[in-house]
Amino acid sequence: MADAAPQRAAGGPEPRGGTIGDSEFDRDTAVTPRSPGEYGAELSGNWSVLGAVNGGYLLAVAARALGDALPHRDPFTITAHYLTASRPGPAVIRTERVRAGRTLSTGTASLLQYDEGGAEVERIRLLASYGDLDALGPDVGTLAKPPTLPPPERCVGPDDMPEEWAAFESTMAQRLWAKADPATLGWVRGAPSGRAETRAWMALADGRAPDPLSLLLAVDTLPPTAFDLGHQGWVPTVELTVHVRARPVPGPLRVAIRTLNPAGGYLEEDAEVWDSADRLVAQSRQLARMER
């Protein structure tokens, strides 16, 4: 991954044939209808950090099932509460249609796995409203500015990390082309800035273009902002809400995450995702717990 970027400047990773519908991400988020509203899935071990299945990946799997179950396809606003730790392996997603309107549909989804005795254990619960991004008006009055960050060849990715981070095992890092602004990574070398911000270029490593489902992944893939505050423990997500505001154009995304309110052992983490046409395509906020 580190080799590909300099040759392509801001063009993202060297394409490896990943296209929407036929890529690592599409295969690993596939869901199979079993009965009305119920889907089977196989959670992949490809999207894990230190053995923990990534929350954005889980959200994308459940969101894909819910998008199939509802009359509208695109998640406009989707909330997940994380209940128990998921593991690679079989899962079932049960959806409920709450309301089907003309422009928006609302539904819920539960993603469940099985304990040793075969009993169902719920992993995440979703509540979401879906619509049709292609039906939105052309008005764009965005007041925010895209994050400023150096070109990818002057940013750093998983392969550029110091030796001591080699133990930070992440299969997800191999699925992503991620290049973070070194100014936001002081904590990696023991000098957290206290600003609780990270900015990075982001794409799927096989060159698959972004779409609304992959945006659900993108908001939850950077290292926790808590690390930039000197926090050293895990930061599990309690709840994550994503607004998908436009269908991203092909090309690398820019993701900026930020925290303003670490307090009482919890923090919020906000993400903005910008596409290569300078469009703010997704906004997210999560509540996470700072574990010691």
Next chain:
Amino acid sequence: MADAAPQRAAGGPEPRGGTIGDSEFDRDTAVTPRSPGEYGAELSGNWSVLGAVNGGYLLAVAARALGDALPHRDPFTITAHYLTASRPGPAVIRTERVRAGRTLSTGTASLLQYDEGGAEVERIRLLASYGDLDALGPDVGTLAKPPTLPPPERCVGPDDMPEEWAAFESTMAQRLWAKADPATLGWVRGAPSGRAETRAWMALADGRAPDPLSLLLAVDTLPPTAFDLGHQGWVPTVELTVHVRARPVPGPLRVAIRTLNPAGGYLEEDAEVWDSADRLVAQSRQLARMER
């Protein structure tokens, strides 16, 4: 209300005997257990704007039922999807316990009313995790700064609005002591600033102190930021998520709302709520639709 403020400076409204548990807000959000997990309520006409029942008030009613149904009392993160327009009158709230953990419990709630034929119509659906705010650690590392706004006697409330706004009928305005920074209200006199920000002092008009439930109201009571962008239509909420981060101390709140991404006929509206001890006690984000 306008008379009360100058005498009390930043001290909030003249107390009229409202206390937590015995106030307009408490009476109007009361829920009555009917069967396990099911509650009856009477939606009040006291919290409406142009006949529409306020979304924050509705959220507080449903959240109160869910807090009774779950083993934890305080909403930590609560999401509501607004399905159909509520009307003053009887309602039923059905709750489901999704998971009861040691520090957090997760549940759902549906608030329903009845159509002319007596059939149930769902108004809002909730997904939330509750905890115990008093059990949180003492660490406060908030990076945000409280909103700067003039003292209440130099701010403007509903009674200070120009004649032409008298038609903007709001029973809720009488329940709130709200004093907005005039610098954020240019749109009232036909000169929207384009900044999509409003800052205001906020309290319940009867002097009842804020608590986690009234914070759910506070995030959704200011005029829509879209008005500061020159938008003139209604701005119905699709989804609202509130993080309650600390139990507020008595005294007036400061509420700041802001929008960064009006596009495609939708916008996000973020709110910060600060208590009189300069603590960021709630953060919220909603997705709303800009109707023409």
